[in-house]
Every structure is written in C-alpha cells, then in structure tokens.
Amino acid sequence: MTLSTPRDVRLLDQGLSVGEALAAFNAAHGEAGGIVSFLGKVRPEGDVKALELAHYEPLTLPGMRELTEEAFERFSLDGALVWHRVGTMTPGDTIVLVAAAARHRRNAFEAADFLMDHLKSAAWFWKRERRSDGWHWIEPRGQDHADLARWK
Amino acid sequence: MTLSTPRDVRLLDQGLSVGEALAAFNAAHGEAGGIVSFLGKVRPEGDVKALELAHYEPLTLPGMRELTEEAFERFSLDGALVWHRVGTMTPGDTIVLVAAAARHRRNAFEAADFLMDHLKSAAWFWKRERRSDGWHWIEPRGQDHADLARWK
Amino acid sequence: MGVRILFLGPLSDLAGGSEREVAAPLDWAGLLDHVGPDIAEQLGEARVNVACGGKVLADKTALHAQDGDEVALLPPVSGG
C-alpha cells in the first residue's frame, strides 16, 4: 500500500484494511517518536441494521484537507492519515481511521483527538441509520459540540 | 497472530509487527466503537546509536498487568493490548505498543494516554543510551512526573 | 442549463428528492420561493448553510447563482 506523505487524506466508498494502512503509515514515518491512531467502527446497537454516510463532494474532501493542515501546524506533526468512509456500512465496519505521527507523544495524542472531534462535529457528513422501521437521519449530538469547544 | 482477550500484556525481547498486532486487536474487538493505539519508537536523536531497556522480571510484568487492570476499570474498556520491548534497540525500532478498545472514543483515547503516561514514568524500566562515548543511564524526566499527576 | 439545487441529508426527504433544476439566475428570495415553505423555514435557521459553486456562503441571503451554478442546501452535520 502506497501512502501520500506527509498527509494522506481520503474519502473511501468501500472497506479498508486497517492493519495494512497502519503498517504503511508506520513505515512511512520511521523517524517519528510516537504514532497515535484512532479507528472508529459502526457499533452493533439496538436494531441498527445499516448506517449511511452522505457527503457533498465539493466540500467534504477539501474540508478534511484543511482540517488535516490545521492539525499539522497546531501539533507539529511529522505525518497524518485521515481516511473516512462514505456510503452504506453495517455494524463492525470501519467508519474512520486517523493516525498522527509526531516527535512527542502528547502531540500525537492531541492531534488524533483534535482530528476526531472535528470530523465528528464539523465535517460535511450526514448520517442516517436503517432500523427495522426504516431509515432515520441522525441529529447532531450536543456532546459533539462540547467536544469541539475543547479546542477553541 | 493470536491475542489473549480481553487483555494482552507482554514483555518482548525482540521486534514486533505493528500492523499485524493492530489488525488482530481490531478483529478481536469487532464490537467496540473506537480503538486508539499508541506506537512509540526509538528516535534517531543526536548521536544515539542504541538504547537498552533493563527490567526486573518479578516486578515489571506484574506491574504492567496491574496497570492494564486499572485502565480497564477506570475507562470501561472492552479490550487492551500493552506490549513493551526490553533489551537493546536501535533508532526506528518499536519500544512500546498500546491499544485500547472502548464503546466511546473518549474512553479509548484516555485509556491509551493513561497507559502511556504510567508506562513512561511508573513502570519498572531503566533506560540507557549508547552514544559515541559509551553508555549513559537516562535520568527520570520531570515532564514524566507532571504527566502522571494528570491522573491523580 | 439553469441552476441545480442540491438537498443534502435530511433536507432530501423534505424535498422529496436530492436535486432539482431551476432557471437562472437564482437569488435568496427566488430560492425560498422554489423550495416551498417547509424547506424555506429550515433555511431561515442559522445552522443551515448554503453553498454556491462549491463555497459555503458567509451570508446565504446574498445568494446570487448564475447559469450552471450548483447551489447546495446544507443542514447541520451529524458526524462522521
């Protein structure tokens, strides 16, 4: 697997191999002292059968690139990987994979945390769930906005 | 690769395949909403040629197991992987790999951060570096103790 | 060609479809008129954004879409 370095930002319309991606990221950043990754998956919850993520091409990917750039500067990163699924997923599928490489571990932790808080509440995605009685759009969560406020 | 679940705690005297380990951890915790991993490597710094980690068998591994147990309860984890190298390493080698699986991402982030802060400053390891003029023991860092105080 | 209006996320349910073609030019009043009262009410909320030509408008009421433009109606995001 070939990554774009130092930043690799992708919207994916199908599944991804997390082990391969992280091995490639690790290999691409051999000189970083610390690498933090976050992997988010669809939780098997209640009677949720499927989850669909809609996006708006002209905004979603450029927004992810700007966010990655901001994390890069703010946390002095050596590398970042920001991958997000779109389309239909089922419980257990990966929704998002984020990795941050930095000289110091605190920066790597904060960058991954920052990226996730922003992807969850400020990126151009709309989510709906299919339950036994049909599709339901998910409302923004108050917690997401509280998470975002941590970085102001 | 077969992991012990839900906790896999190891002292390793040789290198490890990070991609394989994280892929196995991910597969073992398919129902967790979020997985955070930290990978720490020997930094190529100044004229450091090698790094050696000494440990004391009767204390080091039991201490890591207790720490993992504490993280498990404190952050309601679904799974944890805590692997630490001992012996001689060279720049770019992996020193530590930690992963935490939880229902909610904040818990997974905090658990990995907590595990790292404690491994760095409260686990039974002694570190020395080989530079061009020979081996030098590393003194405990003030920052490590400040990091630890965050969890009191 | 006219102007293409895109309804993102839950707005597509309200609109009964994810896009609609209208005549150019299109300004704010024209947009509210075209989308009907339910969506117009949504558009009145500060947390609903409007993009034109791939850029989110700082002031959506200043919308002025030309022939060939795409106007996207962006409800609050619900997280990745």
Next chain:
Amino acid sequence: MGVRILFLGPLSDLAGGSEREVAAPLDWAGLLDHVGPDIAEQLGEARVNVACGGKVLADKTALHAQDGDEVALLPPVSGG
C-alpha cells in the same frame, strides 16, 4: 544459598556488577554494610526502593531477607 542482591539500572555501574551473593539473613544494616558507602547513600534516598522476594517493601528499613531470598535494589525508573 544465602541472599542474592540485584543491582538494577545505574546501581549496577556503581556496584561494578548486576548481582552479588551474601550470607543470610540480611537486614537493612547488613545491606548498607555489604553494598558500600556509595550505594548505601543512594539507598538512603526515598526514591530508591528495595524489593525482597519479588515484592517492593513499603518500609525498606524493615528488610529481613532469609536464605534463598532475592533482594533487588531499585533506583528511580527512567521510563519505557
């Protein structure tokens, strides 16, 4: 068999080796006597711990090692 004293980390440099065998029983005074003044000074510091039989002693001056025990001298850890 006696008591085996282990010198961990930088203490092994001061001791000129990582272990030493001494006669049992071994108490705190005996330990300080055996290790010599440099290491005895280190042992006087609160941040230097002593383990006996695989357990860190809450009060190291209460050391009472029997025949076959391993006594580990633990300087401050320097991080993983």
